[in-house]
Amino acid sequence: MLLSRSIRACQLRDSYIEISKYVRFQLRQRQLGSANAIKASTLSVRRSSTTSTQDYERQFDKSSGHLTQDVGANASSGKSGVAGKDYACLRRFQGSCLSKHDMTTWDSLARTEIRSHSSNTTNEPNLVRICGYITSQRSAGKFEFFQLVDPHLELAVQVICSKQKLEQNAQFGADHGCEGTLQEHFNLAKDIRGHTPVQVIGSVVHRAAPPKKGGQRSDSQQLDGQNGNTLQKLDPFVGQIKIFSHIEIQADSIIPLNTFPTDLVAKCDTVFPPELRHLQFRTDNELRSRIRLRSKIAAKVREGMLNKDFDEIETPLLFKSTPEGAREFIVPTRKKGMAYALPQSPQQYKQVLMASGIARYFQFAKCFRDEDLRADRQPEFTQLDLEMSFVGAEQVMSVVEDIVRNFVWPNVPNISPLNPAFIADESSTDQSDMSAPAVSQFPRLSYNRVMASYGSDKPDTRLGSEIHRIERWLPSNVKGMLTSLDGPIVEMIKIDMHGTDPSTSSQFIRSFLDAPTSTIYTENPAGMPGVSVYEAGKPLRGLASFGHEAAYKVEEDFEPEPGDIFIVQTRANAPFTGGSTILGNLRRDVLHSAISQGLIPAPSGFAALWVTDFPLFSPVEESEPGQGGMAGICSTHHPFTAPKQGQDLSLLMTDPLKVVGDHYDLVINGVEVGGGSRRIHIAEMQELVLRGVLKLAPERLEDFRHLLNALKCGCPPHAGFALGFDRLMAMLTDRASVRDVIAFPKYADGEDKFVKSPSLMSADQLATYHLAITDEEVAKPPPPVSRRA
DSSP states (O other), X not given: OHHHHHHHHHHTTTTOHHHHHHHHHHHHHHHHHHHHSSGGGGGSOOOTTOOOHHHHHHHEETTTTEEOOOHHHHHHHTOSOOOHHHHHHHHHHHHHSOOSSOOOOHHHHHTXXXXXXXXXXXXXXXXXXXXXXXXXXXXXXTEEEEEEEOTTSSEEEEEEEEHHHHHHHHHHHHHTTOOOOHHHHHHHHHTOOTTEEEEEEEEEEEOOOOOOOTTOOOOOEEOTTTTTOEEEEEETTTEEEEEEEEEEEEEEEEEESSOOOTTOOOOTTOOOOGGGHHHHHHHOHHHHHHHHHHHHHHHHHHHHHHHTTOEEOOOOSSBOOOOSSSOOOEEEOSSTXXXXXXXXXXXXXXXXXXXXXXXXXXXXXXXXOOOOOBTTBOSEEXXXXXXXXXXXXXXXXXXHHHHIIIIIGGGSTTOOOEEEOOOSOGGGSOOTTTTSSSOOOSOEEEHHXXXXXXXXXXXXXXXXXXXXXXXXXXXXXXXXXXXXXSSOEEEEEEEOOTTOOHHHHHHHHHHHHHSGGGHHHHTOTTOOXXXXXXXXXXXXXXXXXXXXXXXXXXXXXXXXXXXXXXXXEEEOSSOOOSSBXXXXXXXXXXXXXXXXXXXXXXXXXXXXXXXXXXBSEEEOBTTSOOSOOSSSEEESSOTTBOBOXXXXXXXXXXXXXXXXXXXXXXXXXXXXXXXXXXXXXXXXXXXXXXXIISOOOHHHHGGGHHHHHHHHTTOOOEEEEEEEHHHHHHHHTTOSSGGXXXXXXXXXXGOBTTTTBSOOOOHHHHHHTTOOOOOOOOSSOOOOBOTTO
C-alpha cells in the first residue's frame, strides 16, 4: 500500500508540484518511522536491519517505478563475497549520506514566521529538513529536549522529541517488521552524545517564553539588532552561541550522520593539546571567531585592492635558491643535485611583473623562512604583497594606509579606532614630502629618531617613557661608576608609576633586575643599569647617585612624582645598528612587567606610525645567513632596496654604512605589521650593489640574472610593500602569538603537532631524491646577515 501511494505521488509530480511536495513529505514521515522506528533513536548507532528514508528514496527508480538492489540487500543475500563486518560499514556509510532533497538553510530558519493558532486557518505546518550538531540535551517526562547547533557553531535551536510521537513511529515500525522496543528506542535517544552531526526533519513551531521563577538567574542576554529573536548562551560543548528564542522544532525524525567517541570528553572548558587541533576548534568559540574574522578581513582587503585597480596575480612557490637574507627551505628533486627553494617572499617575481607591464599587483602570498620561531614568527606565513609601477614611497604608503583604515579596521567588531601615534616633538617628524599628491596621515619618524627616543625601530609610543641623553649633566666620576667605556653615551628614562608608593616601586624594580631573565641587562658589557626611585624623604629625594647638580636638573626637567623610577644606561658612542638598544629593550620589559603586575595602567587604543630612513646596509650578524657577500656588510632590508634620493651616492663605494635606504615600515602598537621600499629599477645599478658593494661571488651574482635581464628591458620605477597578515590579525584580536590566528600553526622547531611534520624520510625517498643522512658537520658555515634581514 505504501509503495503504491509513493508511485502515484511520483506519477502526479509534474502536474501537481505543490500537492506532490506535501504528499511526499507525509510519506517520508511515515517511512522514517517504519525504517528506524524512531529516527531520534538512531542518534547513536543505526540498526543494521533498518532502512532510512534516504535509502528508500535511492532504491526507488523514479523513471520505471521499480526498486533497485542496494548494499543491504547484497549483504543479506551474501552474494557479494564481502565480509559481514565490511557490509555493516558500507551500510552505515550509505545511511549517513545526505538525501537529495532540498535542505532548509539556517538563514531561512531564522526568517521563519510562526502565525498564531487562531490566525492559521489553513493549518499548514512549517516543515523543515535541517542539519547541524546536537550538543546538550535534557529529559522532561515524555519529552527529550536537544540543542541543535548550526554548522558554523554560532546559532542554535531547541529540538523536541515527544514520547507520544515515538510510540506512534514504533508501532508503525513494528507492523513492518522493524526491531527494537519503544523503551530501547527511547533509551537510545537519551544516550545521544554531544557533537553528533545530525539531520533533523520536523515542524517549526512557536516557542513559548519559559516561566520566570523567583530567585532564578539567567545567563542569557538579548542581543542587539536581533529583534529579540536570539539569546546569547553558553553551550557546554561549543562555547558561546546565539539560540533562537521565538521558535523550536518538533522533530519527526533525527538522523545521525556520524557518531562521536564515547570515551572522549569534548567541552568548552576542556584543554586540548595541539595534537587535537580539530577539537580545539570544535570547543573554542573564540578560536573559531578569530579564524572566521581572518577570512572576512582577507575578503575585504581583496575587495579594496581590486577597487584600486590592482591585479591579483599568483607567483610560483617552487622557486630557486637566491641569497636574499634568510635561510631557505630546500625542495629536492629526482634530478641528482637539483633542488627548488621555497620563496622567502615573491619579491623577485613581482619586480619582474613590473618590468612586464603589470601596473599594480597584489596577492596573499605564502612565504617560507627557515628561522627560529618566536611569538610573531612562523616558518611559513602569509603576507599581503603589493607592488606599483611609476610610483615612489609616498604613493605606496598612501595605499597601505587607506587599506588599513577603510578595509581592515571597520570590519573588526568592537575595536578601538586606529589613530596616528602621538609624538611629543612633532617638529622632528619627517614632513619633507608632505606636498606630494598622495599624503600619508600617520606620522613618520626616521630610524635614528625612534632608536634615540625609544631604543627600538618598532616602538609602542603609547607607553611613553622616552629616552633622554644626560651625559652632559653628569660629572666624570659618576660616568666612571656606570661604565668603563671611553666617551660613552649616557641615556635615561623615567617610568611614571602613577602614584605607586616608593617602597613598592623599589621592591618592584629590585625584583625585576634580580630575575634570571634580567641577566642580559645586569651583565651588559657596556655597564649595568643605574636605578633610582624618587622619594621625598631621602637625600636629594632619592637622586643622590646623580650628584647634586644633575639631581636638580633631573627634577627640573622630568618633574617626577614620588614612586617614579629612573633608569640610567650607557652605550658606546657609535651609530645605531640593529633593531633595538639595551635601554630600549629594558624600557619595554620594565613597562610590560609593571603593567602585568597592575602597578600602572595598560595603554589603550591603537597608535600607528611610519618608520623611515633605515640604513641601506648593516654590519653582518654572525648567527644568521645573508646575501653571502665578502664585504662584511649586508642589506638591511633586501638587496633590491634603492638608496633614498638627495644623498651622495658615491658613499656606496666609500662608506656604504652611511647610505640611507628608501625603506619604510608600518608600526602599530609596537608591532611591525609590514615593510616596503622603493626598488632599484636600473639593471646596472642593481648589479653594482650586488657585485661592487656586497661583493657577491660571480656565481652568486648569476643567481639574479633573470631579474637583471628583466630590469634591462625598460623596467619602470616601482615600489612596493608587504603586510604581515598573521601579525596584523594577532594584533587585531589582542593575541600575543600568531599561532592563535592560524588554523594549523607550527610550534617549537617548526613542528606541526597535528600531522606530526616534519617526518623522517624513508630509505626509498632518500634514494629517489639522491640524498643521504650524515652526522658530519657542514664544512662551511652559512654566511652571516643583519638582524633586520
